[in-house]
Amino acid sequence: MKKQQDLGLFQTINERHSVRKYDPEATIPEEELTEILEAASKAPSSWNLQHWxxxxxxxxxxxxxxxxxxxxxxxxxxxxxxIAVLGDVQANENAEDVYQGAVDNGFMTEQVRDTLVGQINKAYEGDTPFPRDEAFLNASLASMNLMLAAKAKGYDTCPMGGFQRGAFVKEFNVPERYVPVMLLTVGKAAKPAHQSARFDLEKVVVKNTF
Ligand SMILES: Cc1cc2nc3c(=O)[nH]c(=O)nc-3n(C[C@H](O)[C@H](O)[C@H](O)COP(=O)(O)O)c2cc1C
Incomplete structure (x- = not known):
């Protein structure tokens, strides 16, 4: 089968909609799923902790x-x-690994790494909403990347927040370290998405200050 050309960015953004009717026979070749997941994990994240x-x-x-x-x-x-996108509420545990590479490549001294890791661990101390907020914020960025990458490769998606998170954690043995953020269905559309519009920019853009 001839490989489909990936769509350009604006076409991908404009054509992505939430598809709810899929061809149940369609599958995703492993290498394409890998490409889509790699694109998801290229999302930016606070301190590059990759909370997903x-x-x-x-x-x-x-x-x-x-x-x-x-x-x-x-x-x-x-x-x-x-694809259940989970957010990492202990992403500070990734800090050493993230910065070790920079140290090994001579981009960062060990002292700078230790200072950074100390600051990150401090931000995660105590009983605050910060770890959960960060988990949702950063995992959501990866989710958007994933949906756009899938669309660019000719697949459709539907982001889903409508699921029971507690039951999901139990059924799929999700460790305490992770919170379910959203489910993303990926597949081939059997029916196009419902029409959806967006507010005009005048309604959503504020310049400089309220
Ligand atoms: C966080 C989030 C949760 C959503 N949950 C559901 C869901 O549980 N079921 C569903 O069919 N669509 C769900 N949607 C899809 C929205 O209804 C959809 O994105 C919105 O209506 C705009 O339409 P579009 O994505 O087709 O442009 C969700 C979207 C987001 C971003």
Whole structure:
């Protein structure tokens, strides 16, 4: 089969819509899924801590288990894969690994690394909303990258917040370190997305100050 040319950025953005009817026979070749996940993980993140984990659910049995947790939304079982994007509430634990590379390559001294790691660990101390806010914020950026990458490669997606997070954690043995942020269905559209419009810019843009 001839490989589809990837779409350009603006075409991808304009043509992405939430698809809820998928061809249940369609699958995603592993190398394309890998490309899409790699694009997702190129998202920016605070201190480059990469607060995301992608739980790929493509086993039909697992999708059936997920279906009632997601209020029986049919796209869960009809799409080729559901990617549960999880946010890392202990992303400070990644700091050493993130900065070690810079030290090894001579871009950063060990002293600078230790100062940075100390600052990051301090930000995560105490019982504050910060770790959870950061997990949602940064994992959401990766989710958007994922949806656009999938669209550019000829797949459709639907972001889903409509699922029971507690039940999801239990059913999929999600470790305490991670919070489910959203589910992303990925597959081939059987029916186009519902029409959706956006507010005019005058309604959403404020210049300089309120
Ligand atoms: C965080 C989030 C949660 C969403 N949850 C659901 C959902 O549970 N089920 C669903 O069918 N669509 C869901 N959507 C899709 C929205 O309804 C959709 O993005 C919006 O109506 C705009 O349409 P479009 O994505 O087709 O442009 C969600 C979207 C976002 C961003």
């Amino acid at each position: 984990k992608f739980l790929v659910v493509d086993d039909p049995k697992k999708k059936e288990q997920l279906l009632p947790i997601a209020y029986n939304q049919q796209q869960i079982v009809d799409s080729a894969a559901v």
